[in-house]
Amino acid sequence: xxxxxxxxxxxxxxxxxxxxxxxxxxxxxxxxxxxxxxxxxxxxxxxxxxxxxxxxxxxxxxxxxxxxxxxxxxxxxxxxxxxxxxxxxxxxxxxxxxxxxxxxxxxxxxxxxxxxxxxxxxxxxxxxxxxxxxxxxxxxxxxxxxxxxxxxxxxxxxxxxxxxxxxxxxxxxxxxxxxxxxxxxxxxxxxxxxxxxxxxxxxxxxxxxxxxxxxxxxxxxxxxxxxxxxxxxxxxxxxxxxxxxxxxxxxxxxxxxxxxxxxxxxxxxxxxxxxxxxxxxxxxxxxxxxxxxxxxxxxxxxxxxxxxxxxxxxxxxxxxxxxxxxxxxxxxxxxxxxxxxxxxxxxxxxxxxxxxxxxxxxxxxxxxxxxxxxxxxxxxxxxxxxxxxxxxxxxxxxxxxxxxxxxxx
Amino acid sequence: xxxxxxxxxxxxxxxxxxxxxxxxxxxxxxxxxxxxxxxxxxxxxxxxxxxxxxxxxxxxxxxxxxxxxxxxxxxxxxxxxxxxxxxxxxxxx
Numbered sequence: 160x161x162x163x164x165x166x167x168x169x170x171x172x173x174x175x176x177x178x179x180x181x182x183x184x185x186x187x188x189x190x191x192x193x194x195x196x197x198x199x200x201x202x203x204x205x206x207x208x209x210x211x212x213x214x215x216x217x218x219x220x221x222x223x224x225x226x227x228x229x230x231x232x233x234x235x236x237x238x239x240x241x242x243x244x245x246x247x248x249x250x251x252x253x254x255x256x257x258x259x260x261x262x263x264x265x266x267x268x269x270x271x272x273x274x275x276x277x278x279x280x281x282x283x284x285x286x287x288x289x290x291x292x293x294x295x296x297x298x299x300x301x302x303x304x305x306x307x308x309x310x311x312x313x314x315x316x317x318x319x320x321x322x323x324x325x326x327x328x329x330x331x332x333x334x335x336x337x338x339x340x341x342x343x344x345x346x347x348x349x350x351x352x353x354x355x356x357x358x359x360x361x362x363x364x365x366x367x368x369x370x371x372x373x374x375x376x377x378x379x380x381x382x383x384x385x386x387x388x389x390x391x392x393x394x395x396x397x398x399x400x401x402x403x404x405x406x407x408x409x410x411x412x413x414x415x416x417x418x419x420x421x422x423x424x425x426x427x428x429x430x431x432x433x434x435x436x437x438x439x440x441x442x443x444x445x446x447x448x449x450x451x452x453x454x455x456x457x458x459x460x461x462x463x464x465x466x467x468x469x470x471x472x473x474x475x476x477x478x479x480x481x482x483x484x485x486x487x488x489x490x491x492x493x494x495x496x497x498x499x500x501x502x503x504x505x506x507x508x509x510x511x512x513x514x515x516x517x518x519x520x521x522x523x524x525x526x527x528x529x530x531x532x533x534x535x536x537x538x539x540x541x542x543x544x545x546x547x548x549x550x551x552x553x554x555x556x557x558x559x560x561x562x563x564x565x566x567x568x
Numbered sequence: 569x570x571x572x573x574x575x576x577x578x579x580x581x582x583x584x585x586x587x588x589x590x591x592x593x594x595x596x597x598x599x600x601x602x603x604x605x606x607x608x609x610x611x612x613x614x615x616x617x618x619x620x621x622x623x624x625x626x627x628x629x630x631x632x633x634x635x636x637x638x639x640x641x642x643x644x645x646x647x648x649x650x651x652x653x654x655x656x657x658x659x660x661x
């Protein structure tokens with residue numbers, strides 16, 4: 160199966176062609192926004208990190224920013240630093256440069272303040288935009304696609320219609336040699352045995368158990384029963400209102416969006432699969448919508464399939480986010496925020512296969528440039544950089560023990 | 569009146585109503601006809617067999633939680649009468 164995409168100098172394939180303006184630290188946020196405002200088509204990747212961080216937390220920030228700069232949906236990059244931050248803009252510059260795409264860098268301290276940085280930044284961005292604008296789509300193979308899957312604003316219809324339709328689409332992409340990513344491991348509690356059975360090897364099965372148990376351990380360490388009840392809920396008020404009663408019920412519905420393919424590996428946050436590895440991946444992260452979507456895009460996903468029963472307007476600045484619902488009421492009331500209605504699986508007797516095939520066709524149209532609802536609205540809320548502090552236990556044996564004391568439910 | 573409903577697996581212990589339903593309405597399920605004992609909103613769960621305190625609640629052929637109290641068939645099943653300890657420190661007593 161073929162589609163028209165952007166082939167980048169490093170051989171990767173994009174479905175969009177952005178000029179990205181990336182601050183190496185939050186101190187440059189207003190500067191990059193004001194530069195982007197003067198260069199139509201440029202996207203500003205505002206974020207709140209880049210300094211006063213250490214260890215794994217700083218590494219995830221560095222990894223994510225480099226992954227955004229080298230992402231195949233990006234044609235060229237302008238980096239704006241402050242000049243004294245912990246995440247050095249030079250590191251981002253080198254990473255983008257190594258991918259072979261055009262990149263420029265300035266720092267506000269060296270330019271002599273905000274206004275001077277904006278003036279110079281606009282000049283550089285306009286030049287980069289000229290390069291981006293002459294890029295053309297060429298024929299690419301579906302095996303180059305990586306589809307991220309995510310649910311947000313889940314209700315009980317997500318597990319019945321929207322997630323199975325997305326899972327069927329993921330199976331079709333994987334069958335064509337492409338890839339899909341499932342994450343939100345805290346919302347997979349209770350499905351670890353099923354997923355481990357689908358692992359390509361005992362080694363990957365163990366990686367699945369370790370990743371899910373580590374997340375469960377992290378959740379436990381984060382709860383504090385001295386605080387009032389709603390500080391310790393593992394799923395959101397909207398999930399409860401939509402008829403989902405426990406984290407395991409949500410998980411059993413959520414796991415369907417991965418389809419039925421074998422799990423080929425467990426990826427770290429914002430880290431590309433090994434070269435040549437294709438298929439279904441898990442990414443080790445929890446379910447904050449923005450952080451997990453940004454992490455999967457950081458792994459190389461060019462498109463996101465996002466299921467929601469309650470309705471959700473969010474988008475990502477670098478990748479189209481396809482909104483799928485299984486709830487006919489929500490679809491009717493929030494049409495402008497949806498791209499695909501899978502509710503017929505519940506209300507009209509449509510088959511999952513039929514909806515999965517239609518969704519796959521739509522995914523390929525989006526890959527070729529058709530705008531999603533979130534892109535039309537300009538949604539960019541999902542660009543959030545993951546945070547991890549050095550508080551988790553690394554002893555897999557200890558994590559397995561907690562599992563025994565917890566029982567099944 | 570009879571309402572539309574769905575069970576994921578014929579051996580599950582709960583079904584979901586596919587429309588907002590009222591006390592006294594009925595649903596046809598793989599485990600027999602059930603009369604709703606209270607109003608139940610679209611996509612929420614109803615016990616299709618009598619459940620005892622501590623029983624597993626089964627959906628997708630898997631345990632999604634356990635009963636915090638006894639509930640006859642037709643009871644709305646949700647977080648007020650079903651518990652789940654996964655991811656939490658406090659474990660089932």
